Amino acid sequence: MAQITNLRIDPRTGFCSSNSTFYSKRKPFPLPSNRCLDITTFISSFPHHGKTAFIEAATGRHMSFSELWRGVDSVATCLSDLGIRKGHVVLIIAPNSIFFPIVCLSVMSLGAIITTSNPLNTPREIALQMADSKPALVFTTSQLVPTLAGSSLPIVLLDKQEIITASEAKIVVTMDQMMKKEPTGSRVRDRVYQDDAASLLYSSGTTGVSKGVISSHRNLMALMQSFSCMANPDEVLQTHICTVPMFHIYGFGAFALGKLTAGSTVVILSKFDTNEMLWAIEKYRATCLPLVPPILLGLVKGADQIRRKYDLSSLQSVLCGGAPLSNALINGFLEKFPTVNIRQGYALTETTGFGASMHSPEESRKYGTVGLLTASLEARIVDPATGSALQVNQTGELWLRGPSIMKGYLNNVEATALTLNSDGWLKTGDLCYIDGDGFLHVVDRLKEVIKYKGYQVPPAELEALLLSHPEISDAAVIPFPDEEVGQYPMAYVVRKTGSNVSETDVIDFVARQVAPYKKIRKLAFVTSIPKNPSGKILRRDLVKLATSKI
Template sequence: MKKRSIYDPTTQIYSSPRPPLQLPADQNTSLTDFLFRSAASHPDSVALIDAESGETMTFHQLRFHVSRMAHNLQTKLGVSKNNVVLIVAPNSIHFTVCFLAIVSIGAIATTCNPLYTVGEMSNQISDCNPKLIITVPQLVDKISDFNLPLILLNNGTSDSSSKSDKNDVFCRYSDLIGEYSEAAAAAGAEEFEFPADVKQSDTAALFYSSGTSGKSKGVVLSHGNFMATSRMVTTDQDELEEPKGVSLCFLPMYHIFGFAVSTYAQLRRGNAVVAMERFELEKMLRSIERYKVTQMFVVPPVMAGLAKAWPAISQSFDLSSLTLIFSGASPIGKDLMVDCAKNLPHVNILQGYGMTEACGVISGEDAREGNRHSGSSGILCPGVEAMIIDIETFNPLQPNQIGEIFFRGPNVMQGYFNNDEATKQTIDDEGWVHTGDIGYFDEQGQLFVVDRLKELIKCGGFQVAPAELEGLLLSHSEIVDAVVLPYPDVKAGEVPIAYVVLSDPKSLLSEANVQDFIAAQVASYKKLRRVKFVDQLPKSPTGKTLRRELIAQLRSEAEEACMQTHVEPKSS
């Protein structure tokens, strides 16, 4: 691959060394159009596979189902351009059909975690005001009180819900798409033409941010954003002229990583996608073996599980088909990357960086470039530019200087839904997204994400990066998971403390042992003041530690301790 400039000292902008991004010149192109134009060359190839049942859907069948669903959303259910349709369901091959059908007619798809409480769902529903909800029978009782029309994704009768009569419309997915047959397709049953007035700049979806550090916000993503991401994710495969592969998706499709990166981008390239309802290590391994999976996108806990269960995995499952594991959502320590690479020497184990506001991707490692286990998040994706900005002076920084990561490109969100103030705080007048992440580029253009700006611990005038200490903790042979958080301190303002999960509950590792282990490797102000041992850390569905939950507990604990300290003695 011929390199172009990575860092321009004149503008102090970092650019991608990857080939230029190729997107359709026709602005009247939806993400559904983009997918099926690519699929026209391989209509009989398998597009989707249900991991549990083995049910398959070719690209031709996928287009048939999407077309029928889109037609009936318009004609039977009255869904029109810019209406919002909410999908509340676990992964399935039908989830993808529904999403593509919604956006193909210019409506807006929004997704929601099926595990949300009624209160959490209510916040999102109040914000985006969906016209109807697509869900599964098991969730109807939870959703019915919203009094919105429902579409059920799978069959069932009386066990579906006792509350279905509350809804204006209660129909089944199977009734909307009908039965696929070669005869029906040949007779023109799929002749519904997708609307020509859906543009790349039109809103396709609202993906709500995880809210790991605050209230969840609706991220507005256009058709063009998804198309750009699909090219960015698969550029390296195309450059290497790799054959069409099989991608395993157990990441939740209601999350941007699960849908835009792990599903849509793979389908657009012609890869088959195996849909798992949820992640379970043994089921994942069985699916890799059964369907000859060639690649999968993961989050750090999956990598940790692979490392921990080795060598038993190699003795029970054939993983020889696997060629690529790509990890995202949060950084992985170099030691864990090296351990997994040692166990799977035939697999490229890469790491990337992205966010919902970037439609899933900003950078990714390239196995052809240098040391692939360097702990970096790789080089910028094609079409993406970045700057590193000093958090105090706000001046651009050179390679190997740490600051806030700014980026811009065709994958940048349109803004936050119904939240102009948050949009202005995140995207500046020149189109730069202020990520709130701290990091740096080296001379080769490799991006290293150090921590979240808001998560830096301000200790006695110094800044402590939790990710640095977490990486050290995870390098300990008896520690399998850890998080470092700020704890209020009268003198220092904040001090770092750690929550630690031991690999063996019977371990004799003590708080003092852990503190000494860290103290031997860091400056004095970075020393851990306390260590708490826990069975597990609270996680989001994509594997991010829910820091705000733990920080709230710590603040409450600190306030309680402060109150007890200042209690007046009782008079005798």
């Protein structure tokens, strides 16, 4: 990061006119000087007064911080006995559970790399990710074992249920058995450096199909330090409801790992259910609730009934990410829940959960923004057409640089080069501007990813699937706006000559092969797909065509 002491930075905006760079207005944080340090050891070193680390909402199971760290030590010992070493990839395919953080922390403590997959993914989607990441071991549940059909990888079961199908599955041990293992100091411990890879989460990035984002131990340490800086040491310990999936950077960074640094309690929902979420807020007197915009909309629409049925008086703040909130939705929520602050944020998998956020009630009143740049982060707003850096209140593509920026995409030098330049700037693919008070505004997306209920849906993946249909000659997939889910995939399809394939046939063809959130939900047949001279789909033209009929 550039030395900012000798730069002339506008204290109000964070903008430096001499290099056209915006600097975070928040106080920079230090990172450990010890090069040989893993993220698990780093997190365990944070002092705090917290007693309960995790609560599983469905079962009521509590896990103290001491039980957590003993469990991490036990599981790491078992993994070492199974031959897991530095650089090996370990895959976890599971819904949220009290075991999820233990698996991640144990794997990374050995210098191995944790990769996650959505439990809703189909066997085809999981096979593609496994072919790319080449895991040595899989943690999953008995219900999800069949999705590994054809794989001979050793499996650790996160539950105790009997395996009914997939008789070829190689179950080596259960998580409960691992947790009972007596930790030993004699296990193999490779030297782990801050710059070594720690996690491999999958993202669609700015374009194209899903790619493995390599984040280092140092990247994750930066995220932990940013959480630590946000915490108020004089504040009563917070209780968070984890509604977001831990396989995603939001749940992984903030709730599987991040809240451990402050001693907060995280109440884990295995899957999202509105009534279970509201019941958990009341039962555990939760203070903080992370959401995505469609869920916030549901709370606003059902507010009167919700307040009659549930006591939400403990709730202090709602954290909203995944997509920008409209002012109408913010005002609607504040009208129904006047004692609850809405704090918006912005982050990417490629920035290891960094971006912008709101820390205080005062900042949360800056409606229409996603907050101030995260501490130690630099930004540029760049004209997509000319590549020139822009100034305050000018809209362009957001570029970010700082200690949390990914190492790159796994096995994809070309995509890495398109996203990360030689000076360390990450091109986010988002059209943004920074206002006169230094707050970031997200205007639109240059990148083509569709956001369905906060989930990323890469159009290129669906287009490739559509083109595999024997009666389709061309296809394009676009985001179609929807109040309930944010956006859903809509397809424009060109039939092959003589084909009478129907809309239902095509929609069902895709639905059989993808996770539910990736389904095509609207389809139109056309004679041709508009493209530029280089063959790139003119997706914006198709979006205009689709939305002009609303």
